[in-house]
Every structure is written in C-alpha cells, then in structure tokens.
Amino acid sequence: MNKAPLSLAELNALTLIVTHRSFRKAADELGLSASTLSHMMRTLEANLGVRLLNRTTRSVAPTSAGERLVTRMAPLLREFELALEEVNAFRDLPSGSLRISASEPAARILMEAILPQFLARFPQMSVDLVTDGRLVDIVAEGFDAGIRLGESVPQDMVAVALGPPMRFITVASPGYLEQHPAPSTPDDLQRHRCIAFRMPSGKPYRWEFEKYGQALTVNTSGNLTLDNVEIMADAAVRGLGIAYVPEHTVAQHMKAKRLVSVLEDWCPPGPGLFLYYPGHRHVPVGLRAFIEVVREIADVG
Template sequence: MSKPTLADLQSFMMVAARRSFARAAGELGVSRSALSHAMRGLESDLGVRLLHRTTRSVSLTEAGERLLARLRPVLSDLDHVLDDVVRDDHAPRGTLRINGGEGAIRQLLQTVVPRFLALYPQMELDLVADGRLVDVVAEGFDAGVRLGEAVHKDMIAVRVSDDFRFLAVASPRYLREHGRPAAPDDLHAHRCIRQRLPSGKRYRWEFARHGQELAIDPPGPLTLDSNTLMVEAALDGLGIAYVPEPYARAALARRRLVAVLDEWCPVIPGLFLYFPGNRHIPAGLRAFIQLLKETSGSR
C-alpha cells in the first residue's frame, strides 16, 4: 500500500464535508477533474473505496466514514501544532471551532467574543449552534459549550455562565383564564408548550422539591424545538412553557410572563466550555479560555 500525501487527505476531508466534487474543488482552488483523479489515486493507494459517486452527489462508504472519523482529530492537532510554531510575536492565528446550543453561543457572543476578536485580529471564530450533544473531537471542534451536568467527567471544563434554573412560565392572561398550577401534577390539566429535542424525543419537564424528583411529559397541543419560540408562544398566551431562566428573564422583569411552580424549580449548574485534556491545546483556545476566565471571574 502506497502512503497517501497530506494534501490528498486534506482534499478527502473537503470532499467529505461538502459532499460535492464541484464545491470542494472550488474551495481548494483546483479543477473538479483533478480532484476526482486525486481521490481515485487515494483509494488506489489505500486499496479501499472511500466514496460513492453519482451524477448528482457524493457520499462516504463505511471505510470513508471510518477514515474521516480518525482524520479529523489528527489533522486538527497538526494544524494547531503548526500554528503554534509559526505564530508571530506569540499572537494566536488560525481558526477556533466551538460547538454549542443556541443559548450557549448567544452567551459567548454577548460576553467574550467581541473582546477576543478585537485582541486577536488574526484569529477566526467558527461558532456552530447545534442542539445535539456532539462528540467535539470526532466532529472536528476545538471545544464545546453545554450545561455542566451534560459535560463528561473526562473533559476539562471552564465556567461560561452562572448557575440558573429551568422555569415554568405563562402569561398573566393565560393564568387568569386557566388558573395557576400548585404542583407539577396539575400540569396535566393545562395547555403546555412542549419541546422537541434534536433527537426527536420530547423533553420531559424535571422538577425537584425536598428530595422529591419528578419528570413529566405534560399535555399540550403545541410542540416547538426552540426555547426562544417557546417563550414567544407563552407571551401570546398559548400555554405554559418550561425554559431556561435566561430566555424568560426580560419578560419576567416586565411582568409579561409569570413563573409558576417556582419552589419546584431547583438551581442547576450553568454553562461550561469543555475540551479534552489529553490533546494539544491550540494557542487560540488558550487565549479564549483566559478571556473567558476574566469575563466570568473564574480562576
């Protein structure tokens, strides 16, 4: 078996990401035919088919999927090592990729991102708002941002936000018309705004009080997949929503929403930026972490 070149492996990753020879060739600055020839040469060198080709699309074979999963962290580490070696005046450069939910990315945009971009003009931030709890290493990210309870124990975690609660909220008009639930079980007699998770499952509302824990899939005619949309629906009087407190804070302060079952909504760990501790930490991520610690006051 001949050893493939680094350029061929990088080209393969681009084709895998774009699922198109034409788009990948455009980004690589080569012709489509040259890229197709290079991929056939890579397959010949490895002795295995990596790509399924049709006239309209490109997809990965099982072997291609395995190669992509192994290449992402390896080439990402290589990029970071080379970046550290060639950086001028110790200033970070390159691209920093971070994955998180929409609320987590919004939190970064409102806090550390403006200062980071101002201080490090040679850095690019690639922030991906994704509701799925992805494997940041396998997906080619430098770090992720999630609730503290969702971060694996083998990850290094840096605080992004204060602890907060999930709250059940409704508009004053809705409560006047339908009454106020006194306990979680009362939700079964209400119109609830339910949430669809990225996995396709509905989110179960979790409550706790005096050591008693409940998880309820409440009834309701409306299901949404966005906390922002759930708050808007609650503001319109469509029912009771169960959302992270930051999403509802402004409406609660203006009394356009009212929190119910408040004593059943415990504080949970806030958002944390996390990354594997057994890999090289690129200069850009180190700088981002330092600013994050200064912003949040953590040490």
C-alpha cells in the same frame, strides 16, 4: 512520465471528505467549490493509481484503500497541526481559526460579551461557531471545543464554567393565569395547556422539578410543540400555555410583566453552561486564549 508528488492539501481534503461523508460539507470547510474538490480527488486517485472514494449522486464513502490511507495519515496531519501550533506560540498574538459547537441559546450568550472581547483582544483569530441542537461528538466532527449544559458534557472532557448555575422555570402570561388558576404542584400541570419542547432527537423534553430533595419528572400535555426556547417564550407571552424555559431567556418578559413565574419553589438552579474540550489532546494556542477570556468573564459575572 513521473507522477506529481502528493500534496498535504489533497490529503487533508480527503480526510475532511471521509469525516463528513460529503463533498459539499468538506468543500465548504475548505472554502472551495465541490467541483474543484472533486477534481482534486480524481487527481489524487490518478497519482496513486487506486480508487479512494466511492461516489454516487447522493453519497460518498471511502473505499478500503481510502479508509486505510486516512487512518494512517491522521496522526501525521495532527503532528503537522501541532508543529504549526508550536510556531504560532512564538507570535505576540495567536492567529488561526477556532471551531466551536454550541446550542443556539449558548451561542447567544457567547455573543453578549465573550466573543466580542475575544475577537477584539485577538484580531488575528477567527471563530467558526456552529449552532446545533444535537450533542455532537466534537472530536469526530472536527471541533476544537463545544458548549453545552453541564449535565450534557461527556465525562472524558475538560470543562470550564461559562457562567453561573442556570435555572429552568415555568412561566405563563397574566392573561392565561386569569383564566386558569396557577398550578400549586407539578402534578397540577396535567390540567393545563403546556408548551412542549421537542429535542433534536425528536423526543419530547420531560420537565424536571425538585423541592425538599424530592425530584419529579413530568410528562406535560398541550396542543403546541416547539423546538426553540425563544419561540416558546413568545408563545407563552401570547397566552398559549405554560412554558418551561431557561430563566435568562424570559428575564425581559418577566421584568415587563408579560410573563409570571409559577411553581417558583419547585425550580432550583442546576449546572450552567460549560465550555468543554478533549483533555487528552494538545490544546491549541487559540483555544487557550479563548479559555482565558471565558474564565475572566465568568469570574466577573
């Protein structure tokens, strides 16, 4: 009996499983159930007559044969994607999906104007926006682009400004400042309750200040540590201490006088958010359209 020919769908599924080291994550990306994907891989292995994946109840990893096949197939799958992109370029409007990695604050900024305008202008496009505090490798994890602060963008990426420079400021509630005199210098923060920020790596974020060319980095002390700047702002409003957050996240609180800026002259603006993508790869039509919208809105802003 002749074995069934290999399908592109099976090879693409194998690549995603090896990339994610997970049946569940690959199945989610493909819109399949994990059991369907597992059956697909057993069929592929049977047709090839070789085991491609080592499975346990907790993990999945490629065998040597599976690793070799994925490595050899990667350029061919990429060529297939490029061929579809070339056809897509002949459409009046681009279609397909765009996968973007962003921090949660960046995702909120996208939702304000950029995403609504992009999806309205290009209704045949879909966007998969993944929020993650980690600075992920967008190439290795299958993203078309990422959005992070300029200082975090890898140097080998093409970066497009998403907005103006961003400023981190220190804020506290009027009630807190009634009981604790406002700090005059960053060193004074050692005598205050500070709301610390925990980075995705688990390390505390060190507060950075600058004045007259003098840069200071402060390790703050306090009894509250959080991992979300919106919640940090709420904690400061409740008088739990001084928070160090992006200015735009507390603009409404400051306008309503629920928060007051301190150490104002020690908080200059720094690089804002940037959309970035690999410069050495073909830029998909959908990503080019997204960049067009980003540049328009960034210019207006």
